[in-house]
Amino acid sequence: MPVFDLAKTPLREFNAALHSVGNGDNDTAFEVLNPRGSHALAVGIDQPLSVDVRGSVGYYCAGMNDGGAVTVHGSAGPGVAENMMTGTVTIEGDASQYAGATGRGGLLVIKGNAASRCGISMKGIDIVVHGNIGHMSAFMAQSGHLVVLGDAGEALGDSLYEAKLFVRGEVKSLGADCVEKEMRPEHIEVLAGLLEKAGADAKPEEFKRYGSARTLYNFNIDNADAY
Amino acid sequence: MSYHNPHTPPRKSATFDDYTLAEIRRAAATGIYDIRGAGAKRKVPHFDDLLFLGASISRYPLEGYRERCDTSVTLGTRFAKKPIELKIPITIAGMSFGALSGPAKEALGRGATIAGTSTTTGDGGMTNEERGHSEKLVYQYLPSRYGMNPTDLRRADAIEVVVGQGAKPGGGGMLLGQKISDRVAEMRTLPKGIDQRSACRHPDWTGPDDLEIKILELREITNWEKPIYIKVGGARPYYDTALAVKAGADCVVLDGMQGGTAATQDVFIENVGMPTLACVRPAVQALQDLGMHREVQLIVSGGIRSGADVAKALALGADAVAIGTAALVALGDNDPHLEAEYQKLGTTAGAYDDWHEGRDPAGITTQDPVLAARVDPVAAGRRLANYLKVMTLEAQTIARACGHNRLANLEPEDLCALTMEAAAMAKVPLAGTDWYPGKAGF
Numbered sequence: 001m002p003v004f005d006l007a008k009t010p011l012r013e014f015n016a017a018l019h020s021v022g023n024g025d026n027d028t029a030f031e032v033l034n035p036r037g038s039h040a041l042a043v044g045i046d047q048p049l050s051v052d053v054r055g056s057v058g059y060y061c062a063g064m065n066d067g068g069a070v071t072v073h074g075s076a077g078p079g080v081a082e083n084m085m086t087g088t089v090t091i092e093g094d095a096s097q098y099a100g101a102t103g104r105g106g107l108l109v110i111k112g113n114a115a116s117r118c119g120i121s122m123k124g125i126d127i128v129v130h131g132n133i134g135h136m137s138a139f140m141a142q143s144g145h146l147v148v149l150g151d152a153g154e155a156l157g158d159s160l161y162e163a164k165l166f167v168r169g170e171v172k173s174l175g176a177d178c179v180e181k182e183m184r185p186e187h188i189e190v191l192a193g194l195l196e197k198a199g200a201d202a203k204p205e206e207f208k209r210y211g212s213a214r215t216l217y218n219f220n221i222d223n224a225d226a227y
Numbered sequence: 228m229s230y231h232n233p234h235t236p237p238r239k240s241a242t243f244d245d246y247t248l249a250e251i252r253r254a255a256a257t258g259i260y261d262i263r264g265a266g267a268k269r270k271v272p273h274f275d276d277l278l279f280l281g282a283s284i285s286r287y288p289l290e291g292y293r294e295r296c297d298t299s300v301t302l303g304t305r306f307a308k309k310p311i312e313l314k315i316p317i318t319i320a321g322m323s324f325g326a327l328s329g330p331a332k333e334a335l336g337r338g339a340t341i342a343g344t345s346t347t348t349g350d351g352g353m354t355n356e357e358r359g360h361s362e363k364l365v366y367q368y369l370p371s372r373y374g375m376n377p378t379d380l381r382r383a384d385a386i387e388v389v390v391g392q393g394a395k396p397g398g399g400g401m402l403l404g405q406k407i408s409d410r411v412a413e414m415r416t417l418p419k420g421i422d423q424r425s426a427c428r429h430p431d432w433t434g435p436d437d438l439e440i441k442i443l444e445l446r447e448i449t450n451w452e453k454p455i456y457i458k459v460g461g462a463r464p465y466y467d468t469a470l471a472v473k474a475g476a477d478c479v480v481l482d483g484m485q486g487g488t489a490a491t492q493d494v495f496i497e498n499v500g501m502p503t504l505a506c507v508r509p510a511v512q513a514l515q516d517l518g519m520h521r522e523v524q525l526i527v528s529g530g531i532r533s534g535a536d537v538a539k540a541l542a543l544g545a546d547a548v549a550i551g552t553a554a555l556v557a558l559g560d561n562d563p564h565l566e567a568e569y570q571k572l573g574t575t576a577g578a579y580d581d582w583h584e585g586r587d588p589a590g591i592t593t594q595d596p597v598l599a600a601r602v603d604p605v606a607a608g609r610r611l612a613n614y615l616k617v618m619t620l621e622a623q624t625i626a627r628a629c630g631h632n633r634l635a636n637l638e639p640e641d642l643c644a645l646t647m648e649a650a651a652m653a654k655v656p657l658a659g660t661d662w663y664p665g666k667a668g669f
């Protein structure tokens with residue numbers, strides 16, 4: 001297993017090593033020591049690799065991940081797993097703002113809490129947060145699932161498109177055009193699957209579902225106050 | 228004898244002119260602000276207000292057609308391992324697939340490639356047609372991140388982080404439901420037929436310190452190969468340029484208020500942002516103050532129409548220009564031969580700007596397959612290439628007359644201004660004087 005100690009190795013060398021792994025290579029399990037809050041760590045992975053980061057990371061860890069399984073044994077700064085395509089990113093601690101922003105696929109699991117704007121503009125990613133999430137989460141979220149075992153801050157799902165939001169705890173307030181929706185059997189099923197994949201100890205029936213009222217989909221002057 | 232009372236003719240208000248009155252009535256009837264395409268239509272100080280001095284006893288000209296006048300430019304020399312080399316300093320600005328039809332995007336790629344320059348994607352992602360037909364393609368990284376993915380990022384030749392646009396500094400984008408075809412909807416991960424709002428701020432960074440880290444991420448993903456541009460709308464060009472340099476840009480794209488748009492509120496287009504002419508010198512000053520002029524390249528856009536405009540932008544310190552509207556006109560937009568169809572839409576050739584409605588008779592700003600099929604990408608691309616060549620020849624003609632063997636050697640000393648405003652904005656002397664407003668010592 002290749003081990004990179006970022007106290008001794010430059011970030012560039014580590015990311016370049018990840019990018020040089022080819023299809024069918026054997027050494028695909030990487031370990032990172034002393035990440036010391038580095039930004040842009042393990043970004044642009046394009047192979048089914050695994051990366052274990054022993055410590056906390058800065059901005060954009062696992063950005064644009066396409067196939068990697070990245071685990072941060074610590075907390076993550078802003079924009080973790082931004083624009084993820086496929087793969088899994090797990091944060092054992094907390095995550096800062098914009099976790100999973102614009103993600104298109106894959107699974108982001110945050111074992112602690114996530115700050116504001118979690119899942120902003122998400123486009124197909126699944127995000128499971130074991131703790132709470134901050135304000136303006138799932139703003140303009142287009143597609144995918146955001147699951148929160150704890151509480152959600154103000155203006156959840158503002159200007160939401162087709163993403164589905166599941167919250168077990170309290171929602172401080174809903175954003176424009178976001179409404180509570182009926183939990184149908186198909187939602188329970190999807191949620192059960194996500195909870196299982198994320199190793200979350202919760203029952204789907206304890207959650208409420210939120211989605212778009214779709215009243216802002218085509219401009220109407222009588223909705224001007226909502227924009 | 229009857230006294231004939233003399234009377235004055237009816238007088239219309241300059242403040243409440245016919246256009247203003249019509250707009251008030253339109254707003255009252257519809258309850259919606261006016262959305263349209265294209266750039267500012269009001270008259271603002273522009274490159275027309277500058278003239279070249281040409282050669283004289285103190286400077287001799289180069290022989291037209293005989294002595295070489297180099298037009299090439301290299302963009303991205305600061306950090307990128309693979310800078311972009313262009314044969315001409317005129318690039319095609321970012322215009323989205325979605326706003327433009329597939330054949331129009333292909334034509335832009337073909338024309339730019341023949342002319343030896345780059346073209347740019349837009350809000351909505353990269354299409355295979357456009358990648359395939361563009362030898363050099365700049366991939367825009369926008370707030371909406373529609374269509375953004377690492378594969379396209381890696382197959383781009385440069386990355387342009389869009390912070391703002393001259394037509395709407397501080398504004399987001401919109402693509403109205405009429406233009407959301409199946410393909411456009413799929414590329415943007417949204418349902419068909421709904422209005423698409425593109426955010427005005429990036430979802431995962433705010434401010435220059437974050438931007439610096441965002442650029443680090445993009446460079447790490449792409450192995451530090453690609454030049455990274457930052458595009459800003461003409462609002463605070465000195466500070467925006469300085470902050471773009473600080474954030475690690477290889478190039479700054481500066482788009483003045485005349486810059487075109489696919490769809491924006493008219494009130495925004497006409498009332499927000501600074502004229503292109505007023506933006507160039509402050510941006511160049513910022514680069515000079517940081518010792519980065521020519522090291523970080525400056526690309527200027529917004530109302531560039533001719534080789535004279537190109538030469539003037541370069542003389543003020545830009546390294547290259549970008550064109551949007553003019554390129555669409557070269558493809559066939561607003562062409563008088565379609566007058567009958569423009570009339571049916573309640574407009575006239577040259578004024579058609581309802582690009583957001585998707586009914587463009589020229590097939591350019593539409594997703595209607597029947598209309599889009601009117602664009603022959605090969606012929607339209609050829610017209611664009613011709614136009615780019617003419618602009619280049621024009622700029623060379625001027626540069627030679629000013630005694631320069633490279634377009635890049637044009638300088639402010641080659642210029643004078645026709646108006647006080649232009650003199651102040653471009654910091655070149657008012658014609659016949661050695662003075663411009665604000666110049667120290669006067």
Ligand SMILES: Cc1cc2nc3c(=O)[nH]c(=O)nc-3n(C[C@H](O)[C@H](O)[C@H](O)COP(=O)(O)O)c2cc1C
Pocket residue numbers: 264265266320321322323326327348349350367389391392393458482485486487488489528529530531549550551552553582592
């Ligand atoms: C139809 C159209 C679509 C545009 N789409 C985008 C876009 O997606 N992203 C962007 O940064 N600018 C966009 N622009 C602005 C151009 O990139 C450019 O800044 C502007 O057109 C330059 O001014 P000019 O039209 O006067 O040449 C668009 C412009 C037009 C005309």
